[in-house]
Structure formats: structure tokens, C-alpha cells
Amino acid sequence: MAPPRGRPTPHSRGSGRLRIIGGRFRGRLLPIPDQPGLRPTPDRVRETLFNWLAPLIEGARCLDPFAGTGALGLEAVSRGAASVILIERSEMVARQLRDNVRLLGADGVQVVQAHALSWLDDPARRAGLGAFDLVLLDPPYAAGLLGPVCEVLARRQWLAPGARVYLESAQASGLPPLPDGWTLIRDRTAGQVRFGLARIEPGITPEVP
Numbered sequence: 001m002a003p004p005r006g007r008p009t010p011h012s013r014g015s016g017r018l019r020i021i022g023g024r025f026r027g028r029l030l031p032i033p034d035q036p037g038l039r040p041t042p043d044r045v046r047e048t049l050f051n052w053l054a055p056l057i058e059g060a061r062c063l064d065p066f067a068g069t070g071a072l073g074l075e076a077v078s079r080g081a082a083s084v085i086l087i088e089r090s091e092m093v094a095r096q097l098r099d100n101v102r103l104l105g106a107d108g109v110q111v112v113q114a115h116a117l118s119w120l121d122d123p124a125r126r127a128g129l130g131a132f133d134l135v136l137l138d139p140p141y142a143a144g145l146l147g148p149v150c151e152v153l154a155r156r157q158w159l160a161p162g163a164r165v166y167l168e169s170a171q172a173s174g175l176p177p178l179p180d181g182w183t184l185i186r187d188r189t190a191g192q193v194r195f196g197l198a199r200i201e202p203g204i205t206p207e208v209p
Contacts, residue, residue: 018069023078030100032069040071060133065116070097072136083108087116120152131160138168147176154179161202168195
């Protein structure tokens with residue numbers, strides 16, 4: 001069961017450690033900053049998600065815009081993603097993410113300290129970086145960011161044709177309406193967590209103002 005941000009979880013209470021659950025870094029324990037509301041996606045949910053992604057994760061270009069503990073992005077690189085960008089607003093949390101990347105010796109991982117929506121809504125940055133194959137969305141549950149970040153991802157064309165987007169929210173609030181051309185192909189509930197996987201259909205090119 002995973003409560004909203006602001007309440008401790010069994011994975012962070014006391015121990016202050018994140019466990020990588022699969023891939024080449026399986027079993028590695030990484031420090032988590034002592035910051036209120038910082039919660040890794042639960043092991044059970046991560047295992048389900050990466051089972052869904054198993055045919056696609058090898059060599060994927062990934063983005064984790066609300067990185068937090070790094071539970072999703074670091075799991076992705078452990079399981080074969082070619083590159084991962086971790087975006088985190090908190091300076092302290094971003095610093096710990098960089099330390100954890102060094103501890104793992106994980107090539108291809110970039111940590112960016114920034115506000116996710118502002119970072120994504122930059123056409124010059126989009127032109128320079130290209131599109132992603134996988135985006136992992138686990139924003140703070142109470143912040144109401146899941147819908148807006150989906151909108152800016154679609155509007156700025158951050159997603160390659162056939163890309164996947166993971167969505168996680170509180171079970172009570174559910175998942176937001178998806179942009180045109182996004183199809184929800186997986187949808188599950190685990191305790192207080194609602195999570196799903198969307199596919200970006202080829203041929204959908206939204207206007208970019």
C-alpha cells in the first residue's frame with residue numbers, strides 16, 4: 001500500500017534505503033534523503049510495471065520527470081535502458097540522486113535539477129534532445145501535475161511513435177484524461193495506488209505553438 005507523498009512508506013521509514021529489484025543492479029541498496037513526502041514506488045508496483053516493459057526496455061531512451069528517489073529511472077537503467085534523464089526540483093534530492101548514480105556506476109544517466117513542467121515546455125530543449133521511448137510519470141499525488149505534464153509532453157512532441165508512458169496517481173483521484181493519440185493499454189490498482197501504461201499511436205502529430 002502506497003500513501004500519497006507526505007506520509008512515510010514501509011520502504012523509506014527508518015531504513016532510508018531504496019532497493020533496486022531487477023536487472024544488473026538487482027539487490028543494490030541506495031540511500032534516500034530524509035525529506036518529508038519522498039516515497040519510492042512500491043516494489044510490487046515496480047515489478048508489475050517492468051514486467052509490462054520487458055519487451056521494450058532494452059536500449060530505450062527514458063525520461064523520469066519527477067525522479068524523487070530514482071526508483072523508476074534507476075530501475076529502468078538497471079534493466080537495460082540506454083539512457084535516462086532524471087529531473088528533480090529539490091537540490092538536496094538531486095544531489096543524492098547524483099551520488100547514487102555514481103555509487104551504481106550507471107552510465108547514461110543524467111540528473112537535472114529543474115521544475116519538470118518548465119523544463120519540458122522549452123522548444124529549444126526539445127529540438128536538441130529528440131524524442132523519448134519511455135516516460136515515467138509519478139508526480140506528487142496531491143500536486144495535480146499528472147494531467148498538465150501529459151499535455152506538455154504531447155504538445156511539445158517529446159514522445160516517439162509507439163512510445164510508452166507510465167502513469168501513477170492516488171487510487172482515489174484516478175488517472176487523468178489522456179491526450180489525443182494516447183491509448184491506455186494497462187490499468188491496475190494496488191492498495192492506494194492507481195497505475196497504468198499508455199501507448200503513443202504512430203501518426204499523431206499535435207500542433208506546437
